[in-house]
Amino acid sequence: xxxxxxxxxxxxxxxxxxxxxxxxxxxxxxxxxxxxxxxxxxxxxxxxxxxxxxxxxxxxxxxxxxxxxxxxxxxxxxxxxxxxxxxxxxxxxxxxxxxxxxxxxxxxxxxxxxxxxxxxxxxxxxxxxxxxxxxxxxxxxxxxxxxxxxxxxxxxxxxxxxxxxxxxxxxxxxxxxxxxxxxxxxxxxxxxxxxxxxxxxxxxxxxxxxxxxxxxxxxxxxxxxxxxxxxxxxxxxxxxxxxxxxxxxxxxxxxxxxxxxxxxxxxxxxxxxxxxxxxxxxxxxxxxxxxxxxxxxxxxxxxxxxxxxxxxxxxxxxxxxxxxxxxxxxxxxxxxxxxxxxxxxxxxxxxxxxx
Numbered sequence: 030x031x032x033x034x035x036x037x038x039x040x041x042x043x044x045x046x047x048x049x050x051x052x053x054x055x056x057x058x059x060x061x062x063x064x065x066x067x068x069x070x071x072x073x074x075x076x077x078x079x080x081x082x083x084x085x086x087x088x089x090x091x092x093x094x095x096x097x098x099x100x101x102x103x104x105x106x107x108x109x110x111x112x113x114x115x116x117x118x119x120x121x122x123x124x125x126x127x128x129x130x131x132x133x134x135x136x137x138x139x140x141x142x143x144x145x146x147x148x149x150x151x152x153x154x155x156x157x158x159x160x161x162x163x164x165x166x167x168x169x170x171x172x173x174x175x176x177x178x179x180x181x182x183x184x185x186x187x188x189x190x191x192x193x194x195x196x197x198x199x200x201x202x203x204x205x206x207x208x209x210x211x212x213x214x215x216x217x218x219x220x221x222x223x224x225x226x227x228x229x230x231x232x233x234x235x236x237x238x239x240x241x242x243x244x245x246x247x248x249x250x251x252x253x254x255x256x257x258x259x260x261x262x263x264x265x266x267x268x269x270x271x272x273x274x275x276x277x278x279x280x281x282x283x284x285x286x287x288x289x290x291x292x293x294x295x296x297x298x299x300x301x302x303x304x305x306x307x308x309x310x311x312x313x314x315x316x317x318x319x320x321x322x323x324x325x326x327x328x329x330x331x332x333x334x335x336x337x338x339x340x341x342x343x344x345x346x347x348x349x350x351x352x353x354x355x356x357x358x359x360x361x362x363x364x365x366x367x368x369x370x371x372x373x374x375x376x377x378x379x380x381x382x383x384x
Contacts, residue, residue, distance in 0.1 A: 063124055070121070071114055084293060085099050085106070087286055178214065179216070180213060180383075180384040183209070183380065185379015186377065186378050188239070189373040189374060189375055190374050201239045202240040202241075207238050208235065208237045208377040208379065209236045210234065211234050214230065214383070215229070215231055229306070230275070230277045232274070232275055237272070239267070244259055244266070246319055249334065254337045261322070264320040266320075267318045268316075270338055272311065273310050273311055274310025274311075275310055278306030280302055281304075281305075282297065300351070304355070305347050306346060308342075310342045315334065316333040316334070317332045317336070337369075339365065343363050344360050344361040358377065358378050361375040
C-alpha cells in the first residue's frame with residue numbers, strides 16, 4: 030500500500046513538473062513571438078510609408094503639386110508612421126511585461142494576448158492585438174495594370190523617295206497616292222511606379238498605294254519593274270502593296286493620376302505624347318488596277334503579281350499628338366523594288382488614332 034502511494038506521489042510530482050516546464054516553454058515562446066511582431070510592425074509601417082512617398086513623387090512629376098507641398102506631405106506621412114510604430118511597439122512591450130509577470134496563465138485569461146501571438150485571420154494576415162499588420166490585401170496599393178491594349182487606325186498620303194529626285198518631281202500623284210493601317214497594339218508601362226515612358230507593340234495591316242503620273246503603269250521586264258506609257262488613255266492606274274508588320278514604339282508623355290486608398294490609376298487622355306520606333310514585317314500581296322476604255326468597251330484589269338517588290342519590309346516610324354489623335358509618319362528602309370537600278374523607298378504621312 031505504501032509503495033502504491035509513493036508511486037502515485039512520484040507520478041503526480043512528475044506531471045506537475047512537466048506542466049510547469051510546459052508553461053515556462055509556452056511563455057517563452059509567446060514572448061519570442063511578440064518580439065518578432067515588433068520587427069514586423071516596423072517593416073510594415075516602412076513599406077506603407079514607401080508607397081505613400083512614391084505616390085507623392087508621382088503627383089509631383091505630373092505637376093499636380095509643388096515641391097513645397099510634396100515635402101510637407103512626405104514629412105506628415107513620416108511623422109504619422111513614426112507615431113504608429115511608437116504606439117504599436119508600446120502595446121507589444123506592455124503585453125510582454127504582462128506575460129513575463131503573470132506567466133502563461135495570463136494568456137488563457139486574456140484572449141487579446143492570444144490574438145497578438147500568431148493568430149491568422151481569414152485573409153492570411155497576422156493580427157496584432159486585433160489589428161492586421163502584414164496582410165497584403167489590407168495594405169498593398171494596387172497600381173494600374175502595366176499592360177493595356179487597343180485598336181490603331183491610320184491613313185494619309187503615300188509616295189516614294191527616289192535617289193536624286195525630290196517629291197516635287199515624283200512619278201506618283203501626291204494627292205492620289207494614299208496609305209491605310211489597321212492594327213491591334215499593346216501598351217506596357219516601362220517603370221512600375223511611373224507612366225511617363227510606355228512600350229508599345231503589336232501587329233498591323235498596312236496598305237501602301239501609288240498612282241503613277243502621265244498615263245503610265247507598271248511593267249515587269251525581267252528582274253526590273255518600270256513605268257511605261259499605256260497604249261490608250263487610262264481612267265485609273267493604281268499600284269498597291271499590302272503588308273503585315275510588327276510595329277514597336279517607345280511612347281513618352283505625361284498622364285493624369287487618380288489615386289485612392291487602395292489603387293493608383295493612370296490616364297493618358299487629353300495629354301501630349303510622342304512615339305519613336307519602327308516596324309518589320311512581310312509583303313503579303315502586290316497588285317495593279319487599271320481602268321480604261323478601248324474599242325467602245327469599259328475595261329477593268331486587276332493584276333496580281335510579284336512585280337519584284339521586296340518580301341521583307343522594315344522601316345522607321347514616329348508620331349506626335351494630343352490625346353487619341355497624332356500626326357503619323359513612316360519610312361520604309363527596305364526598297365519598294367528589289368534589284369532596281371534606282372532605289373525607291375516608300376514614305377507616308379497622315380493621321381493616327383489610338384483607340
